[in-house]
Amino acid sequence: MMDTHIAVRGLTMAYGSLLIQRDLNFDIHRGDIFVIMGGSGCGKSTLLKHMLGLLPPASGDILYSGDSFVNATADHREAMRRRWGITYQSGGLFSAMTVGGNVALPLQLYTDFAADDIADIVAYKLALVGLAGYQEYYPSEISGGMRKRAALARAIALDPEILFFDEPSAGLDPISSRLLDELIVQLQESIGATVVMVTHELPSIFGIATNSVYLDAQSKTMIAYGDPRELRDHSDQPVVRQFLARESASDSEQAAVS
Numbered sequence: 001m002m003d004t005h006i007a008v009r010g011l012t013m014a015y016g017s018l019l020i021q022r023d024l025n026f027d028i029h030r031g032d033i034f035v036i037m038g039g040s041g042c043g044k045s046t047l048l049k050h051m052l053g054l055l056p057p058a059s060g061d062i063l064y065s066g067d068s069f070v071n072a073t074a075d076h077r078e079a080m081r082r083r084w085g086i087t088y089q090s091g092g093l094f095s096a097m098t099v100g101g102n103v104a105l106p107l108q109l110y111t112d113f114a115a116d117d118i119a120d121i122v123a124y125k126l127a128l129v130g131l132a133g134y135q136e137y138y139p140s141e142i143s144g145g146m147r148k149r150a151a152l153a154r155a156i157a158l159d160p161e162i163l164f165f166d167e168p169s170a171g172l173d174p175i176s177s178r179l180l181d182e183l184i185v186q187l188q189e190s191i192g193a194t195v196v197m198v199t200h201e202l203p204s205i206f207g208i209a210t211n212s213v214y215l216d217a218q219s220k221t222m223i224a225y226g227d228p229r230e231l232r233d234h235s236d237q238p239v240v241r242q243f244l245a246r247e248s249a250s251d252s253e254q255a256a257v258s
């Protein structure tokens with residue numbers, strides 16, 4: 001049950017001499033929907049980029065299923081990356097390609113499946129995200145929420161073990177963002193992936209997160225780790241309770257719309 005999937009160990013992150021966060025230590029368990037929280041500019045996206053191997057740590061390591069990412073060979077890193085699905089804040093779809101073309105891309109690049117099989121997988125993945133039949137549409141022809149779901153279909157094309165999201169609901173209205181949250185939970189359950197996301201959206205944090213870490217900009221390290229509901233009620237850090245207590249407003253908004 002508490003099988004560690006991702007272990008962050010003594011991670012210190014800096015841009016040159018500018019320290020962002022130091023000595024981060026936490027585990028993400030298999031099947032978690034794990035949220036990276038914290039105030040603006042504390043280093044949430046920077047942490048995600050370190051987890052994705054896009055930035056080298058100043059010190060420390062990130063282990064995937066017990067294997068060091070930092071010390072891995074280039075080939076081993078590539079093999080680890082293949083098990084990840086990533087969706088970026090902007091969606092990151094290629095605008096000159098159809099939705100179907102976008103979802104097919106990782107399958108064409110990384111598998112030797114025949115074109116017919118790829119078409120079947122694309123149709124299936126689009127159906128999973130509620131976009132059955134949208135293969136021939138271009139990203140500009142569908143709504144923002146649909147683009148996010150198409151990006152998600154692309155991210156799950158290769159049946160990833162880990163799904164990474166940077167602010168998945170950024171720019172969406174509350175209803176679309178709730179639908180996206182529900183979809184993330186459904187996908188997590190159906191493909192059994194571990195989900196790691198950066199978000200400051202309290203409805204998402206309380207609605208779907210199973211565990212979280214709070215990065216503090218002031219002290220430049222993590223000051224809370226655990227179930228966000230527990231942290232809201234019991235964190236010994238006032239700043240964490242305050243951050244999470246914004247929930248009361250969101251709760252009454254949610255109550256009002258449901």
Ligand SMILES: Nc1ncnc2c1ncn2[C@@H]1O[C@H](COP(=O)(O)OP(=O)(O)OP(=O)(O)O)[C@@H](O)[C@H]1O
Binds near residue numbers: 018020040047
């Ligand atoms: N490439 C870079 N070079 C130098 N400093 C950077 C770079 N990218 C980000 N920073 C700085 O690092 C700090 C952390 O940035 P980051 O984007 O990780 O924060 P964040 O918590 O994701 O912020 P937000 O919630 O506002 O998106 C910020 O002070 C930012 O200005």
